[in-house]
Amino acid sequence: MLKKERQAYILRQVxxxxxxxxxxxxxxxxxSEDTIRRDLYELSQQGxxxxxxxxxxxxxxxxxxxxxxxxxxxxxxxxxAKKAVSLxxxxxxxxxxxxxxxxxxxxxxxxxxxxxxxxxxxxxVLEYMNHPNIDVIIIGxxxxxxxxxxxxxxxxxKIKEIKADLCFLGINSIDTxxxxxxxxxxIVQVKKTMIGxxxxxxxxxxxxxxxxxxxxxxxxxxxxxxxxxxxxxxSEQLFPYKNxxxxxx
Amino acid sequence: MLKKERQAYILRQVxxxxxxxxxxxxxxxxxSEDTIRRDLYELSQQGxxxxxxxxxxxxxxxxxxxxxxxxxxxxxxxxxAKKAVSLxxxxxxxxxxxxxxxxxxxxxxxxxxxxxxxxxxxxxVLEYMNHPNIDVIIIGxxxxxxxxxxxxxxxxxKIKEIKADLCFLGINSIDTxxxxxxxxxxIVQVKKTMIGxxxxxxxxxxxxxxxxxxxxxxxxxxxxxxxxxxxxxxSEQLFPYKNxxxxxx
DNA sequence: CGACATTTTGCGTTTTTATGCAGGAATTTC
DNA sequence: GAAATTCCTGCATAAAAACGCAAAATGTCG
Numbered sequence: 232m233l234k235k236e237r238q239a240y241i242l243r244q245v246x247x248x249x250x251x252x253x254x255x256x257x258x259x260x261x262x263s264e265d266t267i268r269r270d271l272y273e274l275s276q277q278g279x280x281x282x283x284x285x286x287x288x289x290x291x292x293x294x295x296x297x298x299x300x301x302x303x304x305x306x307x308x309x310x311x312a313k314k315a316v317s318l319x320x321x322x323x324x325x326x327x328x329x330x331x332x333x334x335x336x337x338x339x340x341x342x343x344x345x346x347x348x349x350x351x352x353x354x355x356v357l358e359y360m361n362h363p364n365i366d367v368i369i370i371g372x373x374x375x376x377x378x379x380x381x382x383x384x385x386x387x388x389k390i391k392e393i394k395a396d397l398c399f400l401g402i403n404s405i406d407t408x409x410x411x412x413x414x415x416x417x418i419v420q421v422k423k424t425m426i427g428x429x430x431x432x433x434x435x436x437x438x439x440x441x442x443x444x445x446x447x448x449x450x451x452x453x454x455x456x457x458x459x460x461x462x463x464x465x466s467e468q469l470f471p472y473k474n475x476x477x478x479x480x
Numbered sequence: 481m482l483k484k485e486r487q488a489y490i491l492r493q494v495x496x497x498x499x500x501x502x503x504x505x506x507x508x509x510x511x512s513e514d515t516i517r518r519d520l521y522e523l524s525q526q527g528x529x530x531x532x533x534x535x536x537x538x539x540x541x542x543x544x545x546x547x548x549x550x551x552x553x554x555x556x557x558x559x560x561a562k563k564a565v566s567l568x569x570x571x572x573x574x575x576x577x578x579x580x581x582x583x584x585x586x587x588x589x590x591x592x593x594x595x596x597x598x599x600x601x602x603x604x605v606l607e608y609m610n611h612p613n614i615d616v617i618i619i620g621x622x623x624x625x626x627x628x629x630x631x632x633x634x635x636x637x638k639i640k641e642i643k644a645d646l647c648f649l650g651i652n653s654i655d656t657x658x659x660x661x662x663x664x665x666x667i668v669q670v671k672k673t674m675i676g677x678x679x680x681x682x683x684x685x686x687x688x689x690x691x692x693x694x695x696x697x698x699x700x701x702x703x704x705x706x707x708x709x710x711x712x713x714x715s716e717q718l719f720p721y722k723n724x725x726x727x728x729x
Numbered sequence: 730c731g732a733c734a735t736t737t738t739g740c741g742t743t744t745t746t747a748t749g750c751a752g753g754a755a756t757t758t759c
Numbered sequence: 760g761a762a763a764t765t766c767c768t769g770c771a772t773a774a775a776a777a778c779g780c781a782a783a784a785t786g787t788c789g
Binding site: 234262263265266269284285 | 736739740745
């Protein structure tokens with residue numbers, strides 16, 4: 232088993248069970264615990280898991296259990312949210328993914344707005360639920376503990392039945408050669424399907440994430456309609472994306 | 481159980497119940513009280529809880545005020561939850577409705593328990609989500625804002641596809657002539673379906689709600705298997721129900 | 730292909746961490 | 760004020776981590 236494969240296996244286990252034990256992994260993969268520890272160290276350096284005495288925990292662990300710590304670059308996301316809100320009109324059906332940018336969007340919805348939001352993200356549902364005038368449709372299926380979003384075949388089938396006016400995706404990586412990419416297989420499947428189920432696809436991303444890529448592809452740039460970042464629309468960094476025909480906000 | 485997990489569990493209990501006892505925690509988690517004390521010490525150093533003689537308090541303790549009657553009813557529900565938990569075994573698939581009694585049940589689940597919980601209730605999902613070992617399946621559909629539960633045809637169809645080991649229903653009215661009744665049409669539809677999709681149906685209700693009825697019927701007494709209240713099983717009030725063949729706990 | 734550099738891995742050894750236990754001190758409780 | 764808890768301190772132990780080193784695997788380049 233290659234090192235890369237082993238680490239991928241470890242990550243999968245972490246995301247699946249929220250925790251792994253070095254001793255168990257060492258037996259499962261048939262390598263020494265030292266090797267496992269070294270793997271865990273490297274992965275923890277990359278921020279993909281949290282190393283603890285005896286094994287490791289999912290990075291979502293802190294968020295799930297601990298009090299809401301300050302969200303990374305929240306102000307930037309609030310700027311993005313404001314721009315995104317301007318696209319929404321009364322009566323629209325809107326698909327959304329999960330992620331902290333989407334949460335910020337949910338908080339920025341004007342109270343008079345009447346619209347229907349469709350999502351599988353539990354944190355997003357909580358925000359939508361507090362809004363006086365919007366209807367919420369929940370995509371059911373198995374809940375992924377790390378991302379707090381429903382994933383799986385049922386979720387995907389249900390999304391396929393929908394044709395929404397807008398789809399807002401919080402994305403983690405975008406660049407001109409690889410398109411939009413992510414690192415969680417299940418979530419990629421869901422996002423892919425969402426893109427196919429909306430008339431207009433809007434991607435939300437803070438500028439730090441543009442010109443980066445990750446292992447799994449969600450779609451090409453040509454599949455999205457609008458890209459929103461916290462930067463001004465005429466910012467130099469965004470030229471390459473404008474040139475591909477995407478509207479940039 | 482990893483140290484970090486244990487501390488997360490303690491924190492969750494503190495935030496949930498506003499206070500914890502070292503002795504109780506030690507039994508629940510199956511470690512020595514010394515270990516619990518050390519955990520409480522570390523967590524109090526981080527300001528995440530306030531250590532006191534015998535246990536710990538939530539840091540937000542002074543802000544929270546529960547009216548005596550509310551605490552009262554909550555304690556009843558905790559008694560019910562404890563009885564209900566005893567029915568659950570590792571590996572079970574369990575359907576649950578919403579309601580505060582079900583929430584109390586969710587909070588009372590022992591941390592080692594591995595099971596799959598299926599529900600359309602968002603507050604319940606939030607509780608299940610915080611549990612380290614249980615899988616959550618969400619029933620999707622339109623979210624009813626008043627009850628924070630999904631209702632509608634899709635939800636009902638999805639429930640029909642399931643055959644769970646247990647179904648826990650929080651109920652609002654039960655009496656010997658009308659059976660189990662409620663006052664929300666949509667929720668009644670969902671509960672009806674849940675009853676048909678489980679091998680064993682368990683109704684949870686505080687004693688104030690027994691011998692009351694509401695306009696819409698959910699099912700007959702004969703359709704349920706077990707009734708749990710906060711009263712002792714041999715309580716006089718429960719005789720009529722026992723006589724119909726229901727197991728009373 | 731073969732020699733050399735680099736990376737990866739496993740194995741002792743030492744160090745650190747986590748936990749339980751014993752006994753005396755401190756505290757609550759009645 | 761006496762009994763019962765709970766707490767603290769130090770210690771023992773077992774498990775896990777860190778460290779250094781050498782063997783093995785892998786990669787590189789003429």
